Amino acid sequence: MADVIYMDNNATTKVADEVIEEMMPYLREKYGNPSSMHTFGGQVGKKVTQARQQVAALLGCEPDEIIFTSCGTESDNTAIKGTLEMYPNRRKVVTTRVEHPAVLTTCRDLERHGYSISEISVDRKGNLNVDELGFRLDDNTAVVTIMYANNETGVIFPIEQIAELVAERGIVFHTDAVQVAGKIPLNLKNTPVNLLSLSGHKLHAPKGVGVLYVRRGTRMGTFMHGGHQEAGRRGGTENVPGIIALGKACQLALAHLEEESTRVKSLRDKLEKGILQSCPDCFVNGETPNRLPNTTNISFEFIEGESILMMLDQFGICASSGSACTSGSLEPSHVLRAMGVPFTAAHGSIRFSLSRYNTEADVDCVIEKMPSIVNRLRELSPFVKSRT
Numbered sequence: 001m002a003d004v005i006y007m008d009n010n011a012t013t014k015v016a017d018e019v020i021e022e023m024m025p026y027l028r029e030k031y032g033n034p035s036s037m038h039t040f041g042g043q044v045g046k047k048v049t050q051a052r053q054q055v056a057a058l059l060g061c062e063p064d065e066i067i068f069t070s071c072g073t074e075s076d077n078t079a080i081k082g083t084l085e086m087y088p089n090r091r092k093v094v095t096t097r098v099e100h101p102a103v104l105t106t107c108r109d110l111e112r113h114g115y116s117i118s119e120i121s122v123d124r125k126g127n128l129n130v131d132e133l134g135f136r137l138d139d140n141t142a143v144v145t146i147m148y149a150n151n152e153t154g155v156i157f158p159i160e161q162i163a164e165l166v167a168e169r170g171i172v173f174h175t176d177a178v179q180v181a182g183k184i185p186l187n188l189k190n191t192p193v194n195l196l197s198l199s200g201h202k203l204h205a206p207k208g209v210g211v212l213y214v215r216r217g218t219r220m221g222t223f224m225h226g227g228h229q230e231a232g233r234r235g236g237t238e239n240v241p242g243i244i245a246l247g248k249a250c251q252l253a254l255a256h257l258e259e260e261s262t263r264v265k266s267l268r269d270k271l272e273k274g275i276l277q278s279c280p281d282c283f284v285n286g287e288t289p290n291r292l293p294n295t296t297n298i299s300f301e302f303i304e305g306e307s308i309l310m311m312l313d314q315f316g317i318c319a320s321s322g323s324a325c326t327s328g329s330l331e332p333s334h335v336l337r338a339m340g341v342p343f344t345a346a347h348g349s350i351r352f353s354l355s356r357y358n359t360e361a362d363v364d365c366v367i368e369k370m371p372s373i374v375n376r377l378r379e380l381s382p383f384v385k386s387r388t
Ligand SMILES: Cc1ncc(COP(=O)(O)O)c(C=O)c1O
Pocket: 010, 011, 070, 071, 072, 073, 074, 076, 100, 102, 147, 149, 150, 151, 176, 178, 179, 199, 200, 201, 210
């Protein structure tokens, strides 16, 4: 395939070359089982231990608080359902209206099984109403699950403040940090988060590996019954290459966090400014100071996001409309609807999400192509015609 300009990094990321190099020997030569007694397996076990330390360093926590999983979705599901299992007399989950489907559909399923689900709203900029959260907590609440940052808009929630509020009420707090890990600094030692999810393929590790951080002392059910792996919490032979890859990806992310997030943010800002200046009738969704440095979500009035995506695709430019998991459906993004973005503007929204592999030339190319794409689609749009 010809060169692509990849700006869909909130959907998935390129696996870093350094990460591939690190994991390859554990696919080819060092294929031992980390639980085996022999040296051949033992060397693999040591590498898994090192990966656990690397992940813990990125999160600012202890290695024994890291449980490896298969993906962010598994971590989210287990955090919520595993907590409910521990508090059988509590029947309520508090969450937000803008969570990823990994949390929202889990909650909807729980509702069908008799649990009460309370969803906090957001304002027009995508900010969470923290006062509303305070009112929703009660003695029946088993777990609060609120994402660290939104995958569609990049809006970051005040997780430290929320974690304190929830901890004061003695309730378990889970945060989905899938879009955050490797993009902004994290320090779980000083934040009373009980459970936190992350996913390898969002930070330049391969698909098929994730993490659930479980703070020491947090009560949590068994993920999967089986062997003694992951301190007996999640049985099953480890995804060794994936775990080693994730450890390396976390090490790389931590080593370059500050410089990369500054560089990526300046590219994102340039892209955003360039598009807003050259395309009339468009605006940024979730334009708040607290935003992930790599994400911009722009609504183009009177045209369909899907049509823009198809035209971008002809130039090899990859972006997304709504979240990758919901695009393809005719419903506009639940996140933008929760923010009160008008139906037509929500339909015309595009998310560009950058990574350390994007260049200034990528940004210049997108800025150059967008005005002609938008003008062309507007010429064809029945909404524009009906306006004039
Ligand atoms: C915020 C958020 N949570 C969870 C997930 C699911 O992660 P995974 O694809 O690893 O299951 C995603 C994936 O897009 C996400 O953006």
